[in-house]
Amino acid sequence: MGNAANDSTVTSAAILDRRALLKGAAAGAAATAVGAASKRSAFAAPAFLQGASFVLACTSDDAPKIQPLLDDYQKANNVTIQVEQAPYNDIQAKIITNLTQGTGAYDVISMDDPWIPQFAGGDFIMNIGELMDKRGITADPDFVPELLALGDFPPGSGLRGLPWVGNVQVFAWRTDVLKDLGLEAPPKSWDDVLAYAQKITEEKGASGVYGIGLRGVAGNPAATSFLPVLRGYGTDLFDENWEPQLETDAAMQAITTQLALAKVAPPGVESVGHPENGRNMSQGLIAQSADIWPDQLLQIYDPELSKVVGMVDIGAEPAQDGVKPANMTGNWLLGIAEGSANADPALDFILWFTAAEQQKRLLLDQNIPATRISVLEDADAVAKFPFLPGLLAAGRNAVPRPRTEHYNAVEAIYGRYVAEAIAGQISGEEAMTQANKEIRDLMVREGVLD
């Protein structure tokens, strides 16, 4: 008994110790929670004093550029804007994941125009045209009509976004280099571009000036560099019935030209992406590129960043005889996530942010191209960026990428095969044939084609 009593006492003491420990831990946790709560309540403003709050998702490239405007808007309107940012591919994946799962994590979304068919087609984003109708307002006619129309998908169904970055792909060339070699500017056809590129690289490559700049990284970069060539040969990724067109003669000629151009581009074209191509142009390494975007132009014309200020001109993308030249859009639009609990303050913000005053500020202070005619024609802006009239003309003549909700997958497919061909892994013909088959398989799987 004595032993039992002793055992029991020991056990009881151990139990008490453990209990005390657990209770102490629980009390500590509770105290921490209460402390945190009381701390929060001590510092938080009463609800009636707090303004609206919403979350804006954008790329990490854009976030620092728009922050000054966000700061001003927050101060002036007692609004809190939380910015969620990530690099291009990551923010796209995050936005899609959040929108499809209905997490309500984002209210305002900055969208690349190729995303619109997927986002609008899947009802991921609100019809802000309807929201504007309820307020009795319409989209300002000052927006470049072709850029505004990118937000209307399916066409005629209403605006899903308002454009805030007027991105248009343009053909850019070095006027001094072409003049020096006796080449007529600008080259009209892709045959001209290739001939010029070969001549420039041959004569000036040794001194560090190459005939052409293009992007060779698999996916979006290689695809975006190739699409203007493909279109310049009179075809496109799809015909009007969504039948892929990469096995056509025109596509084969286009890839042949693209591979010939890659050979006279600066070494390492396989790993050139958007920043590198822009830098190659602004640093005087390349004399032509069909894949220059306004953000790069703004650098090319910036004396602090560029070695070729005043030596670069821009125009429409080249096209073979009989093919109408056109540029390609790559605009960014602001939309509102479907199901957002902050649609009204979000719309207020979008209307303010895309107004001419803010667009001009973004252009002059942050080198972000405008989407409004008045800003692109503004005397101060044109004085600083003489290419703006050309950019406006390109925007009026711009064509978007194929408007299918499957464009991300299509681009990933042909962007990889073009990159493989540039890297010498496969021939151009194989690249087009296999890309065509994979894209067709995709469209069949998705029920677009039989």
Place this chain on the structure above:
Amino acid sequence: MASEAAVAERHATPAQIVPWWERNLAWLLVAPMIVMFVVFALLPSLTAILFAFSHIKLTRGGMQRTFIGVDNFQRALEDPIVRQSAGITLKWALVVTTVEILLGLGLALLLAHGVRGRGVFTSLLIIPIIMPPVAVSLMWFFMYEPNFGVINYLLNQVGLPSVLWLSDPNIALYAMMAVDVWQATPFAFLLLYAAILSLPRDPYEAAAIDGASRWHIFRTVTLPLLLPVLGVVVLLRLIDAARVFDKIFVMTRGGPGSSAYTTTLTVYVEAFNKYDFGYASAISFMFQVVLVIFGTIYVRRVMADYSAPAES
């Protein structure tokens, strides 16, 4: 007497005295881990398996899932990029593991034999392990940069031409392997170094008395004694190397072309560039099965030889 009565009462009806949470304390303590395992491992795995047999269409507020049987698996087996990426993954895992083990073992032997300043050297070797892979990849990306990277600068200084480290399809994969070797060799080194330091001294003394050469001692004493640890290091490194993603993603995104597409990168492209979650899940599931089969065979066949004998 009162105390004895209390003890007797406790023994008679313990359930009435010991509270429920204490009776189930063991379960309560492991419950958070079980919940985390179910939520973050089991459910996602089961969902991925379900996706692998489905066609997924993203819709607002969820996704539309259509059962398509083994179509995704059949497609994966016929897909050239899946086969190519599996080959690249295998090559990556074998090459980097072999180099890392050899270098790690060499360094461990060197330092274990009383090199001066080994404390400092060991501390320096830990730095690559604690650096985030993305930071390491960015650092090497800039070092490999063809125009202003330090590596080409040094090559030029000694009269050698610049190399397109990340743009040449014949070089890029190996250049990225070198980064993995730089970061993971210290892991192999640390484990093997600790193992060497803990080896018994008697066999070495006996070998020395017999006049055995250093190579002979290494081959007949050190290596056999190290094999159990070596086996574990090889397994850990092989599995980790086969899952490589971050370094390749940051430095070339699988390029030039698709010359550095590993299986994980292919899964990423299918899932987050093409948004084909069903197909990505099927490739991922197949990859997981291969790794599990490999790991099981390795542990049963290779590691079993070095495990402690079972008690009779």
